Amino acid sequence: MDIQLKKGLLEICVLKILEQQDSYGYQIIKDLSNIIQISESTLYPILKRLEINQYLTVYTSEHNGRLRKYFSITDNGKQRIKHFLKEWEELIKIYHFIKEGQYD
Amino acid sequence: MTKQEFISIIRSRCSSLDTYELEEAISYYEEIINERLEAGEKEEDIIASFGNIDQIVSDLYANIPLKKIIQKKYREKQFKPWMIILLILGIPLFIIILPIFIVFTIFFSLFITFLAIFCIFGIAWQGFALIVSLISLNFIDSLFHFGVILIFVGLLSYSNDRKYTVKKPNIFSKIKQKLSRKGGY
Secondary structure, eight states, X not given: OOHHHHHHHHHHHHHHHHHHSOEEHXXXXXXXXXXXXXXXXXXXXXXXXXXXXXXXXXXXXXXXXXXXXXEEEOHHHHHHHHHHHHHHHHHHHHXXXXXXXXXX | OOHHHHHHHHHHHTTTSOHHHHHHHHHHHHHHHHHHHHTTOOHHHHHHHTOOHHHHHHHHXXXXXXXXXXXXHHHHHOOOHHHHHHHHHHHHHHHHHHHHHXXXXXXXXXXXXXXXXXHHHHXXXXXXXXXXXXXTTOHHHHHHHHHHXXXXXXXXXXXXXXXXXXXXXXXXXXXXXXXXHHHTO
């Protein structure tokens, strides 16, 4: 898959996971690995970018005597998912056109 | 590779990252390693699964805005062009001022030295006068001589102040210091 496309998709996937419940780095990777291949070093910049764009917020919570960084989706993040889905409806139209040469 | 080794490599390879960015990245990897250790994986396997460390380092750099990196490099290394121009323009002025400064320094140090000698003689003289006036029970005069001694003592301590005891023009050592500091970068 195209790297840029994958990055974009991963961002939305992370947001979708966080929409279900707050989560932390390792758990996000575990959840994602069911649908899309991702490594720790790929996730880090994605989380940072989402934070910078205010799609998520960060808080820490103690776990087994150390701090665990939790990520929580913002309203902006939820909007981002909606926007993505809308965009893809258009893309699917284009996909069908490319595949079958038909207009809806 | 152990966790500590991994972290210290990241730390040294990313030393020109912003301190905050670097610590944040390190704490991210630390957390991942700890989670996977708790899940029962081996330390070495975890680090190995991260893949090429060069890739991790370049990802960390790619992630921050370019502007931030450049700013940091600029602060560290750049010898600003306007400084060179200023330096060149300043040289004639420097050549004129330097002899004046040296002569002034020598005269000033001589003046201070003479002042000190004058004060010592003054104290001796007024001390003698004080003893004489005390013996002749002339207390008003003694008070006067005592006051003059105090003035001389004050002048003497002033001329002995470290700022003014210029043994030799030390401008060269100052320039040397500045140059060697510049060379350090």
